[in-house]
Amino acid sequence: MKSDLSKLGLDCKWTDLTEGMQIYGEGTSVEFKTGEWTSVKPELDNEKCIHCLMCIPVCPDSCITVVPGTKARGPLDYDHCKGCGICVKTCPTGALTMEGVK
Amino acid sequence: MARKDRLSGNEAVCEALRQINPDVMAAFPITPSTEIPQYFSKLVANGLVDSEFIPVESEHSAMSAVIGSEAAGARSVTATSSAGMALMWEELYLAASNRLPLVLTLVNRALSGPININCDHSDSMGARDAGWIQIYAENNQEVYDNLCMAYRIGEHKDVMLPVMICQDGFITSHAVENITLNEDEEVKNFVGEYQPENYLLNPECPMAVGPYSVTNYYFEAKRAQAQALKNAKQVVLDVAKEYEKITGRSYGLFEEYKMDDAEYAVVIIGSAAGTTKDAVDELREQGKKVGLIKIRLFRPFPADEIAKSLEGVKAVAIMDRTESYNDNCGPLGSEVTTALYRAKSDCLTINYVYGLGGRDVRVEDMKNVYAELEKAVKDGKVDEPYRYMGVRE
Numbered sequence: 243m244k245s246d247l248s249k250l251g252l253d254c255k256w257t258d259l260t261e262g263m264q265i266y267g268e269g270t271s272v273e274f275k276t277g278e279w280t281s282v283k284p285e286l287d288n289e290k291c292i293h294c295l296m297c298i299p300v301c302p303d304s305c306i307t308v309v310p311g312t313k314a315r316g317p318l319d320y321d322h323c324k325g326c327g328i329c330v331k332t333c334p335t336g337a338l339t340m341e342g343v344k
Numbered sequence: 345m346a347r348k349d350r351l352s353g354n355e356a357v358c359e360a361l362r363q364i365n366p367d368v369m370a371a372f373p374i375t376p377s378t379e380i381p382q383y384f385s386k387l388v389a390n391g392l393v394d395s396e397f398i399p400v401e402s403e404h405s406a407m408s409a410v411i412g413s414e415a416a417g418a419r420s421v422t423a424t425s426s427a428g429m430a431l432m433w434e435e436l437y438l439a440a441s442n443r444l445p446l447v448l449t450l451v452n453r454a455l456s457g458p459i460n461i462n463c464d465h466s467d468s469m470g471a472r473d474a475g476w477i478q479i480y481a482e483n484n485q486e487v488y489d490n491l492c493m494a495y496r497i498g499e500h501k502d503v504m505l506p507v508m509i510c511q512d513g514f515i516t517s518h519a520v521e522n523i524t525l526n527e528d529e530e531v532k533n534f535v536g537e538y539q540p541e542n543y544l545l546n547p548e549c550p551m552a553v554g555p556y557s558v559t560n561y562y563f564e565a566k567r568a569q570a571q572a573l574k575n576a577k578q579v580v581l582d583v584a585k586e587y588e589k590i591t592g593r594s595y596g597l598f599e600e601y602k603m604d605d606a607e608y609a610v611v612i613i614g615s616a617a618g619t620t621k622d623a624v625d626e627l628r629e630q631g632k633k634v635g636l637i638k639i640r641l642f643r644p645f646p647a648d649e650i651a652k653s654l655e656g657v658k659a660v661a662i663m664d665r666t667e668s669y670n671d672n673c674g675p676l677g678s679e680v681t682t683a684l685y686r687a688k689s690d691c692l693t694i695n696y697v698y699g700l701g702g703r704d705v706r707v708e709d710m711k712n713v714y715a716e717l718e719k720a721v722k723d724g725k726v727d728e729p730y731r732y733m734g735v736r737e
Contacts, residue, residue: 243549244549252560254564255564256563256564256565256567256568256571257568259561259564259565259568261443261504261542261568262441262442262443262444262504262553262554262565262569263441263554263555263557263561263565264442264443264542264551264552264553264554264555265551265552265555266542266549266550266551267549267550267551268550270552
């Protein structure tokens with residue numbers, strides 16, 4: 243049975259935990275907001291973006307995706323972006339910028 | 345119907361494993377447990393078990409492999425001794441904290457150095473706080489029976505912990521003794537099919553094993569793990585009761601030998617308990633009120649039960665087959681003394697280190713221990729509460 247992550251919040255008791263801290267069910271990392279780990283985030287200038295989609299495969303956290311049924315880049319998923327800056331380095335037009343990344 | 349045979353401890357382990365027919369064995373040879381993977385791989389080669397045998401390159405890999413296979417949903421087993429177990433150290437903790445009920449058939453051997461291949465308990469005693477259930481045996485019959493019960497204990501839903509089935513190197517593992525074996529069907533039915541609720545190879549519900557636990561969770565995780573070990577005590581008793589119905593052989597948390605009216609007692613683990621029983625018999629013939637407690641379950645430790653068993657005892661010798669290097673007490677000495685203190689007992693205690701590196705334990709040695717207990721009671725004090733038996737001085 244899939245784990246109910248709502249019962250595993252920071253104030254849960256030891257008796258609420260799963261056996262061996264195992265997590266059951268797929269896709270549960272979506273609910274884990276790793277975007278909180280960073281203080282810097284890439285910013286997007288829509289005017290400069292040419293939708294070359296180079297930023298999509300390089301993101302290690304799949305935070306940039308193609309809008310389904312189109313060839314257009316979708317919005318950035320800041321809930322899971324850890325601010326690694328790889329997309330900024332890859333962007334050929336300078337549409338993506340981030341503090342500390344040249 | 346039971347079968348009579350003559351087997352060594354290692355052969356008894358393999359006979360139990362043949363009947364249990366586990367899914368996976370991963371092991372690396374080390375004296376004196378080498379025969380276990382050796383005999384078992386022969387069973388695999390001859391098609392007498394359905395198990396997958398993984399000949400790994402080290403004990404670190406052996407324990408890693410059985411952790412992986414157990415997490416995948418396969419009933420798994422490994423075997424080792426001494427330095428081999430030391431190389432498993434990191435994974436021992438992982439097997440327990442990930443709540444994987446695999447079995448390690450340990451043949452107790454001294455840790456180096458100086459290098460030595462003979463029996464003492466320094467390997468498993470070093471791992472006493474790794475979170476495993478530890479069950480010890482006096483002889484080949486007990487090793488066989490303990491192993492037949494191991495998976496039922498570890499796989500119990502209130503427990504889900506790895507189980508260490510310990511026997512004394514060479515003394516038990518290589519000495520051939522008479523043994524009563526169960527029928528294959530009896531063991532098969534008793535152990536049953538392993539049907540874990542969650543396992544990695546279940547396509548219906550993918551899972552994550554061993555995720556990182558930050559400070560907010562680690563403490564609670566360890567508390568939950570401690571509860572599982574605590575629960576194991578009752579499960580050990582329940583499984584033993586069920587096993588007795590099939591075999592007629594009775595097991596508890598420990599064995600009490602002539603303890604009913606005992607005034608002087610020895611608490612001991614492993615094969616030397618047999619020697620001590622002979623000493624008890626001889627002293628009883630002389631009218632001495634002596635008795636013995638032989639530990640079967642060391643983890644979790646049956647502290648309250650032992651304190652109760654020692655009620656009325658004037659002096660107890662607690663025998664550790666390992667040196668703890670703390671100038672205070674050995675592991676068993678620590679457990680029993682704590683139990684007595686909490687029970688507000690005024691029983692005198694002497695903690696002996698004995699039998700290191702295979703040093704022989706004779707009936708005379710144990711009779712002398714009882715004599716020293718008697719002297720302590722006569723003197724009303726113990727001068728040297730942590731001392732050695734059998735070392736040349």
